[in-house]
Amino acid sequence: MLPEIYLVLLLLALFLLMSLKIVFEYQRAVVFRLGRFQKVKGPGLIIVVPILQQMKRLDLRTIVHEVTPQDVISRDNVSVKVDAVLYFRIVDPEKAFIQVADFFGATSKLAQTTLRAVLGKHDLDEMLSERPKINADIQTILDAQTEVWGIKVSVVEIRNIELTDDMVQAIAKQAIAERDRRSKVIHAEAEFQASQTLVNAATILASAPGGMQLRYLQTLSEIATENNSTVIFPMPIDLIKPILQIMEKVANKDQ
Structure with missing residues (x-):
């Protein structure tokens, strides 16, 4: 009788050890009872009854995913190759495990198609100059669509936009x-x-009596100072007209 009791106690101890599970702070355990969802447990020490209950651990830390380069045709018919970096995490473990078979693959594929769709609505100049705005648009669209999967897309960054040599x-x-x-x-x-x-200077000189003559004389003075060669310069009639008038008056007096 005594060995049987020891055997039962040993089996109970093994059963208890198999039932104890440790869930880390950054994890959550999705627990099912006979195939039906029961609750999300953790973090810490939890009990999962073998056979009756099943458990799936999910990591709640932010996942950094590199979106594979996508061939995109811009609105102005320019072919470019674009890649991006996606930051997302699980915010609802129940939805992430039950609503979608592979939340990582689904989010990755959705990011690729959204990247092509959004960039296809922009010209090449906008892709190069308005990258922060395009990043925000892609992030908003992805976050709205992945919400039903319990996924939060926090950041989308377009990394490279490669152009052809032409x-x-x-x-x-x-x-x-x-x-x-x-x-x-x-x-x-x-x-x-x-x-x-x-034009303004000419207008001012023309409006002042003798202004043009003074400017003419100043120009002659500058030429004489800067050049040692002989310069033949036409003499404006307006400049010598007063002298001619004086000479004509003297000639009239002599007569």
């Missing part, structure tokens, strides 16, 4: 043409401002 050359030519255009515009604006200043 597109790289085309963009380089476009940048050169844009720089030339800006240079010509700046030169034209400078010419306009210079001509406007000259």
Whole structure:
């Protein structure tokens, strides 16, 4: 009789040890009783009765997933290859285990299709210049669709946008043409401002008595100072007209 009691006690001890499970802080245990969902347990020490209950551990830590490069055609018909990094985690272990067979694979495939769909609505220039906005749009769409699976998509980051060699050359030519255009515009604006200043200066000189004569004499003075060679310069009639008038008055007196 005594050995039988020891055997029973031993079996009970083994049964108890098999029933004790440790769930870490970053884990949760989805427990089923005879195939039906019972509850989510953990963290800490839990009891799972063998045969009657089954348990599945799920990791609640953030998962970093690299989305494989996707071939995308932009709205302006430019073919590019884009890859991204996805950050997500389980927030509802029950849904993550029951509502979808493979939450990781489902989230990964959904991220690929969403990436292509969202980027296909943007021009190439928008892909390159508005990346934070596109990241936020993709994250919002993914988070709304994975909510029914108990998954929270926290961050989506587009990492690389690869262009073909032809597109790289085309963009380089476009940048050169844009720089030339800006240079010509700046030169034209400078010419306009210079001509406007000259017109204003001419208007002021024309309105002042003797202004043009003074400017003419100043120009002659500058030429004489800067050059040692002989310069033949036409003499404006307005400059010598007062002298001619004086000479005519003297001649009339003599007569």
